[in-house]
């Protein structure tokens with residue numbers, strides 16, 4: 008995969024805690040990762056809840072991922088410094104503004120400073136815009152600051168801590184016109200490019216019918232025309248319709264075919280935007296490990312439901328979708 012796309016973009020995968028270590032179970036994963044990908048993102052290991060506890064920092068996981076990537080000539084996308092989820096060990100909720108400011112500065116300086124020079128791109132701020140194209144006012148950062156200024160400060164601190172990392176704003180549903188426009192206005196209102204922002208991360212948690220290739224194209228063009236890099240940061244294709252109560256489906260040959268065509272059309276759009284889309288990361292490696300077996304329509308499912316959103320099956324074998332993006 009990485010060979011086929013080497014003139015287009017980095018091709019990455021989200022890596023689970025321990026996925027690349029040397030136990031026999033993970034050996035197959037490691038081989039797939041190294042064979043096909045040249046960019047790694049920690050699926051959870053570099054989020055605040057896994058780095059910060061009780062005032063102390065633990066970089067064990069991130070250090071291992073960085074070392075592994077360096078040994079194998081891959082880059083690392085740092086995910087993520089400022090978010091509302093998986094962050095309560097750092098900022099549990101609304102706290103006094105001055106305390107939040109101190110914490111934001113300390114956390115970003117410490118973490119981006121620790122990994123200085125090792126991170127290709129940081130998702131500095133994740134999901135700061137809500138679903139109704141408003142600010143995500145429920146974020147503990149927003150609440151403590153009483154507004155969105157924390158976003159600009161986060162970029163400034165990240166820029167100071169690691170001058171060479173590319174700095175990204177990352178979000179889902181970026182292709183939705185309302186949310187996309189809100190993000191464009193955010194860049195201008197908060198002057199984020201001046202603060203250090205280099206690009207926009209489009210998460211790309213998509214499905215078999217949504218979004219249209221035109222909407223994907225328009226979104227890439229919107230940001231590219233502002234002089235920004237576009238990274239596809241968390242690509243997966245949900246085989247369900249977003250309704251958590253839809254019963255489990257079998258992976259039929261028809262579904263295999265639909266998924267394969269869907270991946271083919273999406274990668275065609277990415278290739279058409281050569282030089283604009285500079286990195287494409289899948290949110291996982293094999294179907295059974297996808298977070299979508301436990302997440303649908305914006306919430307976590309009570310029971311596991313098999314989903315088939317990625318390029319490799321449970322045995323680690325490439326699916327038809329894999330070949331559809333290799334042979335075009």
Ligand code: XIL
Nearest residue numbers: 050051086087133179210241290298
């Ligand atoms: C998800 C992980 O895949 C899950 O393992 C975890 O339980 C929840 O977070 N947007 C993001 C990612 O930016 O960090 C999320 O990852 C998926 C949605």
